[in-house]
Amino acid sequence: MRDVAFVVPVYNEASVIGDVIADILKVTPHAVCVNDGSRDASAAEIVKAGAYLVDHPINMGQGAALQTGIEFARSLPGVERFVTFDADGQHLVEDAKRMVDLLEGGDVDIVLGSRFLGASVGASKAKKALLRAAVAFSNVTSGVRLTDAHNGLRAFNRHVADTIEITAPDMTHASEIVELIARNRYRYREVPVTIHYTEYSRSKGQASVNALNIAVDTLLRKVGRQ
């Protein structure tokens, strides 16, 4: 897995980021952490844990941080495959490994993790229902058929890394990535992954009200592009 770079957007995750980086460094030396203007000790923790620190001078949002991380990672010599990974410890490196292996054959460009094909440890019923509604919405608006539209775990090849351009700065970026898959005709595949909803990730996770924001933004983007 030495040709794999993990891209991790980090915003105020000082207490957990060290462990997440340690897990990543077990499989690849390329852990790219984009510190998105955190107000806590995230940057210091990233450096201490031995990851690459890419430091946003201002807070720009998770989507912007992903794009920055991808642009840095694709400059690293020898890196050919990329993984986006959440900083709060809800993803498993083993899942990422399986996804990267699927790229090996060369018949998919991007592999997306899905909570609904896999196990969701500790998600509430309401959260599951909301996520399913989000998926139905995403499938209709993007034309890409997925079971989970807002999963931060993705693996992709250099073609995607070189051509993707995420402009949605905030949480809308997940929908935007799905749209980019449709527009750039990336060959995609979805695999089950386990999401570990801990007390910590739940408290950091998006408020469900945000779903409405995402839906409206997605529709506006659609209208704006016609």
Next chain:
Amino acid sequence: MILVQLLLVGSFAAVFFYALRSRTAHGVSATKKLAFMAFMLVVLIAVFSPRLVTDVANVVGVGRGTDLVLYLLAVMFCFYVVNDYLRGQESRNQVHKLARRIAVLEALERYDVTREVPAANQPVGADDDRS
């Protein structure tokens, strides 16, 4: 001239001269400048002959001139809001690109990553290999 006309004309004259003096106006297209001047002219006419505005209002089926002005103002405000929002997004995107560039360049330097530039097109001193 009644007092309100004096005040209105004074205010619009001030706006007009501010607009003319602004150094940043060089980039604004001539069409927009002419449209702005035409708009000023219409405003002046409306200030001095409110009757005319009422006549125009009656032609389009609005009872009073003031109502017509109000409707037009509402429409213009909506345009302004949308335009302002789009411009805000555009400038936010620019700031983000700039900040991203700074973050990436700074990190590349810190970790001494040599960027892969095709040997064929490597002009001396050029460090921009992206479009």
